[in-house]
């Protein structure tokens with residue numbers, strides 16, 4: 001069999017360990033998962049009702065153009081429907097964008113050290129060259145990223161807030177970066193955690209920077225990670241090309257239905273943002289009380305430093321807590337849970353240390 005060397009050298013994406021898997025492995029009854037940056041709050045009642053009302057439609061193919069969800073999004077965002085691309089999670093769109101812009105093995109894709117693992121995966125799968133720019137204080141070094149641009153650069157990824165560090169770049173810093181990057185080079189601004197921030201960068205900026213592509217998701221603050229739905233906002237031209245590349249029915253009907261209902265449930269969103277803010281403070285204070293340093297986070301997770309991340313990770317698993325080992329040496333990434341989950345996690349961590 002002929003397998004592409006690029007794919008042979010890939011390491012599969014390592015997600016947070018599923019709750020069911022840990023229960024099975026250790027025979028535990030109760031497991032707390034703080035590993036995948038999911039929303040810890042129970043599903044919005046309005047979303048639940050909307051899903052239930054559509055269950056009988058499951059036998060049919062979804063609307064492949066996602067008309068109603070795009071209409072709801074364009075009203076919400078104040079952009080044209082033709083600027084929106086829907087994805088099976090925003091992950092889907094990140095990969096489609098890499099496929100769209102990367103043409104051959106000498107092409108370069110720029111992203112930061114300690115950034116979202118999907119960027120190197122998508123780049124490597126295409127056999128392209130990853131240009132990994134060293135981070136400063138665990139965040140993006142935008143000056144260095146701008147200097148890394150060459151005539152081979154085909155795509156730039158920026159996650160803001162960044163995952164797994166939680167670091168945040170100001171709107172001014174992002175716009176100053178956009179001013180430096182040639183308008184022929186697409187820049188993906190991955191705003192998976194946008195709702196938790198005060199950033200104002202949105203669709204208006206695409207008029208000024210047609211090479212800017214913004215991706216967002218319903219997986220985090222909107223609480224729909226299991227349904228896989230995200231979207232991008234871009235120029236009409238880029239959206240048109242991605243539309244040619246995507247799978248015909250990449251977002252299922254229940255996901256589309258749920259996303260429309262979630263977008264309308266402002267109350268749920270505001271409660272999620274508030275509980276997250278409180279949870280971040282609870283975790284940061286808890287770490288401080290244990291003498292641990294953590295990276296200030298603008299997202300729904302926090303990276304905490306321990307002396308032996310792997311040992312602490314394993315011992316937490318034994319006690320029924322799933323967190324996430326990350327690339328930064330001796331750090332673990334902990335998703336903000338409910339108040340009760342955070343409390344029991346901090347107690348388990350204290351016991352282990």
Ligand SMILES: *Cc1c(COP(=O)(O)O)cnc(C)c1O
Pocket residue numbers: 037088089090091092116159162163190192216217218219225228229230
């Ligand atoms: C979680 C996350 C995403 C995407 O999640 P989807 O569930 O695929 O929408 C994208 N980028 C970053 C930085 C993330 O942390």
